[in-house]
Amino acid sequence: MNKDQFRGKVDQLKGQIKEAAGKLFGNQRLENAGKAQHAAGDIQEKVGDVKEDLKKGP
Template identity: 40%
Template sequence: MDKNRIEGTKHEVKGALKEAAGKVTGNHAKQAAGHFEKEAGKLQKDVGKARDEYKKS
């Protein structure tokens, strides 16, 4: 398993928590930062999946 998949999942969860906290508190900056981190985590996870698929072939 590629380390990007693990790190991506970690960032995705952390971003989702930040985004939720921003929504609850009404802090739009924290909400936006959380959304950005969540999306970056998804991208990093996809890179890890692609690298795993490449290594299999």
């Protein structure tokens, strides 16, 4: 696991927590911020996956 994969997982988790807190408290802004952070974490994890695949080579 490289740093991009790790940071992506962390951002996904933070986003899920924010999203759940936003739903719990009825705060749409917090919920949307959580969704955005979760999506950004997913993208960062995918970047890390590509880097790992490139390291392994054909």
